[in-house]
Amino acid sequence: MYDLVIIGAGPSGLEAAIQASKQGVKTFIIDEFYRAGGRLLGQLHQEPNGEWVNGLAIAENLINEAKAFNVQFKLEASVIHLEKSDNGWIIYTNKGVYKTKALLLATGAAERTIALPGNTLPGVISIGAAQVLGNVNRVLPGKRGIIIGVNPLTMAIARELQLCGGNLEGIYLPPKNIINKQDSQPLEIMQRMMGLGNLAPSMLMRIGSKFVPPKLAIQFYPKNGMKVWGIPIYMRKVVTRIIGKTQVEAVEVQHVDIEGNAIGNPEFVPVDFVCLSGGLRPLIELAELAGCDVLHKEALSGAVPLHSESMETKQSGLFLSGNITGVESAKVARAQGKVAGQAIVNYLQPTIDPNKELLNRLAVGVKKARQEALIQFKPNIEQVRSTVYHQYKHG
Amino acid sequence: MTYMKNNDRLRVLNHPVLGAVKAESIYLNFNGRQIAAMEGDTIASALMANDIKNFRQVNPQAQNRGIYCNIGHCFECRVQIENDVTVRACLTKVYDGMQVSSIIQNK
Numbered sequence A: 001m002y003d004l005v006i007i008g009a010g011p012s013g014l015e016a017a018i019q020a021s022k023q024g025v026k027t028f029i030i031d032e033f034y035r036a037g038g039r040l041l042g043q044l045h046q047e048p049n050g051e052w053v054n055g056l057a058i059a060e061n062l063i064n065e066a067k068a069f070n071v072q073f074k075l076e077a078s079v080i081h082l083e084k085s086d087n088g089w090i091i092y093t094n095k096g097v098y099k100t101k102a103l104l105l106a107t108g109a110a111e112r113t114i115a116l117p118g119n120t121l122p123g124v125i126s127i128g129a130a131q132v133l134g135n136v137n138r139v140l141p142g143k144r145g146i147i148i149g150v151n152p153l154t155m156a157i158a159r160e161l162q163l164c165g166g167n168l169e170g171i172y173l174p175p176k177n178i179i180n181k182q183d184s185q186p187l188e189i190m191q192r193m194m195g196l197g198n199l200a201p202s203m204l205m206r207i208g209s210k211f212v213p214p215k216l217a218i219q220f221y222p223k224n225g226m227k228v229w230g231i232p233i234y235m236r237k238v239v240t241r242i243i244g245k246t247q248v249e250a251v252e253v254q255h256v257d258i259e260g261n262a263i264g265n266p267e268f269v270p271v272d273f274v275c276l277s278g279g280l281r282p283l284i285e286l287a288e289l290a291g292c293d294v295l296h297k298e299a300l301s302g303a304v305p306l307h308s309e310s311m312e313t314k315q316s317g318l319f320l321s322g323n324i325t326g327v328e329s330a331k332v333a334r335a336q337g338k339v340a341g342q343a344i345v346n347y348l349q350p351t352i353d354p355n356k357e358l359l360n361r362l363a364v365g366v367k368k369a370r371q372e373a374l375i376q377f378k379p380n381i382e383q384v385r386s387t388v389y390h391q392y393k394h395g
Numbered sequence B: 001m002t003y004m005k006n007n008d009r010l011r012v013l014n015h016p017v018l019g020a021v022k023a024e025s026i027y028l029n030f031n032g033r034q035i036a037a038m039e040g041d042t043i044a045s046a047l048m049a050n051d052i053k054n055f056r057q058v059n060p061q062a063q064n065r066g067i068y069c070n071i072g073h074c075f076e077c078r079v080q081i082e083n084d085v086t087v088r089a090c091l092t093k094v095y096d097g098m099q100v101s102s103i104i105q106n107k
C-alpha cells in the first residue's frame, strides 16, 4: 500500500512527487512512456532575455530530485482502470495492480488531429511527434515539409524544427470542413492569435500590430505569406489534400477568402513530410472513470474534471494536477504539481496546521507562473479557472 | 543564431542549444536491410533517420502506414521483432543486431 500513487511522470506529476515525498509521503509514480518527463522532454523555448529553457534538462533535474526523496518509478506501464476502495484507490495497469491511500491524476494533454484526405500516408505525423523526433530522438521528420494548423504550439515547434536544421516550406491552414471548423477560417485564427500576448503570437503581432484590427490584417495579408524566423506563414492558404502513392509526395494548396472559402485554382507543393497541428485537449479519461464531473471550457482547451484551487476532486483521496485540468505551459503544470503535492500531504496528515498557509502560498505561485508563461494556449485562462473553483465550492 | 539547412542527412548530430550526440554505432535489420542506429534510438527513430517512412502495409492495395504520434498513443507504427512479437516502433528501443520486419496483412 502506497501513501500516494501518481499517474503521469510529466512536470506536474514530478513536482507533486517531490513536494509530497520530501515530507515523508511514500510515493509511487507510473508512466506509460519509456522515459519519465512527459511532454517536457521535447520542449525548447527562448526566454525574452535570450536564455534557453531546455525541457530535457529540466526533466532530468526533476527526476533526480524525486529519486533522491525515494520516489519509485514504474515506466512503460499504462493505467487502464481505477477503482475506489475502502481506504483509497486501486490502480490497474498492464504491468500490475497497485493500491494507494491518495491518488493523483497528472496525465497531461493529448493532441487533436486534423481531418483531410491523405492524412494516413506515411510521412504525415502530428506536430508533437515532430517535436519528440527532433529534440529527443534527434532525427528530422524528412527533407522538406510543411505544418498544417496555426496555433501557439505550431509556432513553438516550427522554431524547434528549424533549430534542428529542418527545412520547412511553410505553415498552412487546414481545409474547411465539418471537423476542422473554425481552425480553417483565416479571420478567426488571426483574431485568436492576436488576442494572445506572448511568445508565439507576438510574431503575428509584428505582422499586424496592436493598432491594426484583425480583419484588416487578414484582408491585406500577403498571398505569399509572411516570414517568421524565415518560415512563411500562409494565413490565406489551406491544404486541401495530401498526395502520394506509398508515402507523402506533395500537398494540394488552395488560396482562400477570410472565411476559408476557396478562391482560384489549386497549386501543388512537393514535400516529403507533413505535420498536423490541431491543438491540444486535456487527457481526462481516467478522471471520468473515477467518477469526476466534467465541465466544458474553451479557455482550458476542452472538457476538464471538476476540481478545486487546491487540486482536490469530489472523490475522497483523488487529486488532479497539470494539463488534465486545462492546457497550459509546463511552468504552470509544475506550479500546480506543488499545490497538489501539498494538498495531498495535508490530506494524509490532517493535524498539521501550518501546511494550510503553505498551500495558499503555492496557489499564488500558480498564478505567477501563468503570468510568466512563454506560451499561452488560450486567452482568459485565469478568469475561467476561477469559475471552475467557484463551481466546485458552490455548484 | 545560424542554422545549418540539413537536406541530405536526417540525423541531428549537432544542435545549437542541445549540443552534440554520438553518431550511429549499432545496426538493426529491417526487412533484410541493414540500418545504422544510434544508442538510445527507438525502432521508429532509427528507421526515420534512414529515411524509411513506410513501416507496414495495411492491405495488398498498398495502404501503407508509418509513425503518427511518436509517443505510443496511436498504434500506427506497429512492427514485428524476433519471434513474431508485435511492438510499437516508437516505444521500443533498438539493440545491436535486432531483427525488425513489417507486418503485411494479406486480406
Ligand SMILES: Cc1cc2nc3c(=O)[nH]c(=O)nc-3n(C[C@H](O)[C@H](O)[C@H](O)COP(=O)(O)OP(=O)(O)OC[C@H]3O[C@@H](n4cnc5c(N)ncnc54)[C@H](O)[C@@H]3O)c2cc1C
Binding pocket: A007, A008, A009, A010, A011, A012, A013, A030, A031, A032, A033, A037, A038, A039, A040, A042, A043, A044, A077, A078, A079, A080, A106, A107, A108, A109, A110, A111, A127, A128, A129, A131, A153, A156, A157, A280, A283, A286, A321, A322, A323, A324, A328, A329, A330, A331, A333, A375
Ligand atoms: C505534443 C505536445 C507538445 C507540447 N509542447 C509544449 C511546448 O512546447 N511548450 C509548452 O509550454 N507546453 C507544451 N505542451 C503542453 C504540455 O502539456 C505542458 O507543457 C506540460 O508538459 C504538461 O505537464 P503535465 O505533467 O500535466 O503532463 P505531461 O507532460 O503530458 O505528462 C503526462 C504523463 O502522463 C502519462 N500518462 C498519461 N496517461 C497515462 C496512463 N493512462 N497510464 C500511464 N501514464 C499515462 C504520459 O505518458 C505523460 O508522460 C505540449 C503538449 C503536448 C501534448
Ligand code: FES
Binding pocket: B066, B067, B068, B069, B070, B071, B072, B073, B074, B075, B076, B077, B078, B088, B089, B090, B091
Ligand atoms: S507512432 Fe503512435 S504509437 Fe507509435
